[in-house]
Amino acid sequence: MSKTFLDNLVNNPASKYGKVFAISIQVLIIIAIISFSFETEPDLKPQTKNLLHTIEVICVVIFSVEYLLRIYVAKNKLKFITSFFGIIDLLAILPFYLTTGIDLRALRALRFLRLFSIFKVIRYNRAILQFSRAIVYAKEQILLFLFITLILIYLAAVGIYYFEHAAQPEAFASIFDSLWWAIITLTTVGYGDVYPITVGGRVFTFIILMIGLGIVAIPTGIISSALTQSAEKKDDEDIK
Structure with a gap:
């Protein structure tokens, strides 16, 4: 895949594949948020815990690939990494790789703000x-x-x-x-x-x-x- 195609995929929701990609990520965010919320329920069965962990792993893998793709296609990589969305994207996957006392997975909800780039299409x-x-x-x-x-x-x-x-x-x-x-x-x-x-x-x-x-x-x-x-x-x- 060319860099231009990947750039349109992750940064241009007006394109055919870009829109599918953006909506897919939003759906995945919803799944991740619901899964994280269910983890706080008391007395979960071991099978349910295993299922939620599997969902978490799948979500993190996809989010990680997306994050790396955004860095790869960014013209100014440092600017993207330190930007608002760059930090939110990082915080969405960081808790999985680091064992800390603070769980930042709830911040994935902020990634919904990316959805509004889709509405640029409406202007045309x-x-x-x-x-x-x-x-x-x-x-x-x-x-x-x-x-x-x-x-x-x-x-x-x-x-x-x-x-x-x-x-x-x-x-x-x-x-x-x-x-x-x-x-x-x-x-x-x-x-x-x-x-x-x-x-x-x-x-x-x-x-x-x-x-x-x-x-x-x-x-x-x-x-x-x-x-x-x-x-x-x-x-x-x-x-x-």
Whole structure:
């Protein structure tokens, strides 16, 4: 395979094979995240643990090959390695090769942000551009906002699980149980039926609450901005 083909494969989701590659990686990320989350469930059967470990090995191998391919095709290899996505790609596979007290596999959720490069293709579709500019403009941003919110909810659940699992094994038995706390905290609803009791958990909760306050206001700003820009574009076209 030529370097140009590999570059299009990993960096150009607008191409035929690039799009298939990008979607395949996203599906694999979902599988890896679900597998990692199930590993935190108590009383897993040995067969289930073996299956989850096999899935982990397969995911890491594919992620490692992808990471090396991205380094290979990068024009400035050091720049890619030290970039945001380069660091996230590395952290997605590093825990498998290093035995540490900190499990960074939850950061694989951040790799979903690569998905939005696919939406560049939409810009070249005239039919979509003609279909209500305000809605289309806001749609991409709202979809991005929802994806980031889901990622933050998942990371919040992982964080509180590690802070509170030992102190409250029943309330925070697994990451799936912790998702309820993450949702009500990040959305600032806070029913109070599940709450942290450790110092680390309370500090972490404060940080999540601050993030949640900002998240609540984002959709209103996105929609208002989209409507304003749509009106301005229409006015310019009417003048012309």
